[in-house]
Amino acid sequence: MRVMQSVQKIPGGMMVVPLLLGALINTIMPQALRIGNFTEALFVNGASTLIALFLLCAGSQINVRSFGVSFGKGFTLLTVKWIFGGAFGALIFYLAGGAEGLFLGLAPIAVIAAMTNSNGGLYVALAGQYGTSEDKAAYSVLAMNDGPLFTMLTLSVLGAVGLQGGFFSITAFIGVLLPILIGFILGNIDEDLRTFLGKGADMLIPFFAFALGMNISFAAIIEGGLPGIVLGVLVVLITGITGYWSFKIFKWNPLIGAAEGSTAGNAVATPAAIATASTAFAYNVELATVQVAASVVTTAILLPIFVGYLAKRIEKKNGKQDLVTSEE
Structure with missing residues (x-):
């Protein structure tokens, strides 16, 4: 049986299947x-550890001369995700008439939370399949939108709530960056280590993808209802397409720009965190939570298919060599 060959025929198959x-x-x-024991540790609770190991392996492939490019890509992804996702969320906020209103069944806080937060594991997997080591390392910057920080920034700009402290920890950011940095150092001090660690990155993708899946339930889509599904589709289309074109403008691999079009699992906790900071959002907190959960599941399914579709279009139009940028 040619299982791997069959899986690779599916857009984003090594991640999505x-x-x-x-x-x-x-x-x-x-x-x-x-x-319990090794089974649960690997297949259920292992996502964070496996992603960390993936980032270390990916970091080892970064040439010291190209680190600035990784930062530029990560900063671009972070900025585009916030500006366009936040702008759409702000539009829904005003159309809904404020924090306690709904627009087409969508809670404004759910829209802002889902739009401004991206699934790092999904990005890393797609960057591993379609991008270079520079693209993978960009996650160290993109990881700053994990949690409620950029949702709070958007609401602060709207004047809805003031920017609260304690939502972004520099320690948490270092915790994301450190595995990449360790791999970066190892890969640049020894070419043999770079070769050895480079073999591990691709192998890890299906394992942490499965572990991510073991923490997702299709019931979240049903509970979140049609508005939550629509929210997930909008996240992919709005932030995925704007990311695609922003990378295309800079002549980077546009598929990596599109790979930010998702909602992270930890965004499910954002409405409750925001409601704690401002009671104005407490009214719709339960509805917003299940809508964000539905968006998480919807984007996790749809984004790899969407990026795979874009990859097929580029390959058909320009040839496979244009799918990735050259590495130094």
């Missing part, structure tokens, strides 16, 4: 792999 398999098992048999 294990992720969907994990989500399916978690939905219909959530306790099947939660039996």
